[in-house]
Amino acid sequence: MKIKRDFYLISLIVLIIIGFILRFYKLSAQSLWIDEGFSINAATQTLKYFYPKLESGFVYSGSLLNTYLIAFFIKIFRDLVFGARFLSVIFGVLSIIITFYFGKEIYNKKIGLIAALFVTFSSIEIAWSRQARMYAQFQFFYLLSLYLFYRFINNKSLKYLILALIFTIATILSNILGFSLILIYFIYFILNYKDFKFIFTKKFLVPIFVFLIPIGYLIIKNFWNYNYIYINYF
Numbered sequence: 001m002k003i004k005r006d007f008y009l010i011s012l013i014v015l016i017i018i019g020f021i022l023r024f025y026k027l028s029a030q031s032l033w034i035d036e037g038f039s040i041n042a043a044t045q046t047l048k049y050f051y052p053k054l055e056s057g058f059v060y061s062g063s064l065l066n067t068y069l070i071a072f073f074i075k076i077f078r079d080l081v082f083g084a085r086f087l088s089v090i091f092g093v094l095s096i097i098i099t100f101y102f103g104k105e106i107y108n109k110k111i112g113l114i115a116a117l118f119v120t121f122s123s124i125e126i127a128w129s130r131q132a133r134m135y136a137q138f139q140f141f142y143l144l145s146l147y148l149f150y151r152f153i154n155n156k157s158l159k160y161l162i163l164a165l166i167f168t169i170a171t172i173l174s175n176i177l178g179f180s181l182i183l184i185y186f187i188y189f190i191l192n193y194k195d196f197k198f199i200f201t202k203k204f205l206v207p208i209f210v211f212l213i214p215i216g217y218l219i220i221k222n223f224w225n226y227n228y229i230y231i232n233y234f
Contacts, residue, residue, distance in 0.1 A: 008109045012100050012116060019096045019120040023089045023129040028081045036132040039063070040084050043070035061221075065173035066134035084132030091136040092129025096120050098140060102147045134174050141171040145181055153188070153196075158203060165211040172218055182215065 032040070042052040042060035052060040052067050060067065070084045077083035099119045103112030119125050128135045145167045152160035168185075171178035189196055198204065 008113055011113055012097070015096055015100075015113075015116050015120045016093055020089065020093050022120070022126050023092045024086075027085050027089065027130060028079070030130075032081065032132070036084070039066065039070055039132050039134070040074075040080055042067045043074055043084065044080070046071040047075060063134040063138075063173075063175055065170060066137050069137070070132065081132070085130055088129050088131055088133065088136040091140045092125065095125070095129075095136065095140045095143065098143045098147060102143055102150070105147065105150060138171065138175040138178065141167050141174050142178065142181065145171050145178075146184070149181075149185060153192075156198060158207070161204065162207050165207060169211070169214055169218075172215075179219070 038060070041054065045054055045060075046052045046067055052064070054060055066087075069087055073087045074080055074083040077086065096116050096119050100112040100116035103115040105112075128139075145164055148160050148164035148167060151157070152164055168178065168181050171181060199208070
């Protein structure tokens with residue numbers, strides 16, 4: 001059993017190393033494309049004003065968490081292109097890891113390793129893990145939120161519920177499509193409400209209530225004024 005366990009651990013480490021190399025190789029070689037320019041511009045303005053206020057006066061509030069993280073990496077590496085893209089490299093590699101553990105949790109280690117293998121070598125995964133955009137970050141937080149929610153519904157542990165709620169907010173702050181997680185949780189709860197009566201206790205209702213405050217604000221901010229919605233996210 002120990003040999004089998006070591007095999008999966010070593011295989012995952014190998015995939016992490018290969019995945020990092022594929023995502024890191026000549027990271028700054030390709031020229032920026034227009035959307036990367038939006039993200040980098042917002043990040044540099046954040047370094048200047050402490051929030052993403054553009055020269056036009058417009059505040060770039062989309063993917064807010066990604067903007068601040070890109071700003072931090074640009075500050076650390078003192079390189080606009082490399083710093084901004086290296087953030088996606090990290091989240092791209094982390095996606096390999098969370099894919100393995102999510103697959104292992106739902107099925108078994110073999111399925112987890114196969115899933116991680118596809119993520120490691122997928123051309124689209126590699127491409128989006130080399131961009132100064134929020135997609136790799138969004139994917140990682142989305143998978144992590146689902147993984148933690150899955151652990152919660154199986155273990156009924158407050159720890160996993162709180163972590164799932166925290167990273168759900170991180171997902172939404174990475175991309176507005178993170179709101180779809182709320183729909184997933186709600187539908188699952190409705191379909192299995194008899195198994196979740198235990199959440200109607202103070203122990204579980206307090207973190208849920210705290211979670212609903214920022215979620216309510218984000219919903220109002222993003223959907224209340226329809227004049228400012230350029231894409232029908234519903």
